[in-house]
Amino acid sequence: MIVHTVCFTLVHAAGSPHEAAFLEAARDTLPAIAGVQDFTVSRQVSTQSDFRFQFSMVFADQDTYTAYDEHPAHQRFVATRWADEVASFQEFDFVPLPA
Amino acid sequence: MIVHTVCFTLVHAAGSPHEAAFLEAARDTLPAIAGVQDFTVSRQVSTQSDFRFQFSMVFADQDTYTAYDEHPAHQRFVATRWADEVASFQEFDFVPLPA
Numbered sequence: 001m002i003v004h005t006v007c008f009t010l011v012h013a014a015g016s017p018h019e020a021a022f023l024e025a026a027r028d029t030l031p032a033i034a035g036v037q038d039f040t041v042s043r044q045v046s047t048q049s050d051f052r053f054q055f056s057m058v059f060a061d062q063d064t065y066t067a068y069d070e071h072p073a074h075q076r077f078v079a080t081r082w083a084d085e086v087a088s089f090q091e092f093d094f095v096p097l098p099a
Numbered sequence: 100m101i102v103h104t105v106c107f108t109l110v111h112a113a114g115s116p117h118e119a120a121f122l123e124a125a126r127d128t129l130p131a132i133a134g135v136q137d138f139t140v141s142r143q144v145s146t147q148s149d150f151r152f153q154f155s156m157v158f159a160d161q162d163t164y165t166a167y168d169e170h171p172a173h174q175r176f177v178a179t180r181w182a183d184e185v186a187s188f189q190e191f192d193f194v195p196l197p198a
Contacts, residue, residue, distance in 0.1 A: 007191060042102070042193035049191050092106060092148050094141035
């Protein structure tokens with residue numbers, strides 16, 4: 001199990017229609033890709049970071065993650081939305097350890 | 100609901116007994132504090148970040164989070180373990196948006 005996450009800030013103003021449209025496009029596109037589980041959009045609220053949002057999703061294994069990364073719908077989202085509308089981002093991937 | 104997270108790297112060598120002891124001390128201490136839900140230790144595995152671990156926990160609300168932050172057991176852990184054994188870290192807090 002791999003929890004894939006990306007923290008990001010958009011070029012759009014907070015609360016703007018463009019911000020909402022970007023998040024909606026992500027919700028429409030990314031969770032529909034095979035293998036994506038528990039797709040979640042969150043606000044990043046710690047004052048210790050300037051990032052404003054996070055996408056989080058779970059993959060069963062690395063092969064599923066790789067297939068998502070290479071999937072045309074993901075590649076298209078990156079090329080047509082992410083590349084233009086995201087001002088800064090940081091990826092983290094987590095593998096939970098046994099409790 | 101607030102998901103409190105911190106990514107970090109220890110001063111200890113990967114796989115060392117000191118690394119294991121730090122993680123065990125955290126597991127013994129932090130989830131036992133009132134209000135901490137779903138305490139999880141993960142390895143950070145993305146090559147896009149140098150951080151090696153993450154702690155994640157869930158609080159019902161900001162008051163519970165604040166009480167945890169101020170709790171003597173948390174403060175003691177920070178003073179006696181975190182301050183000496185963590186080389187670098189970054190906090191993020193997330194509030195999931197409605198799906």
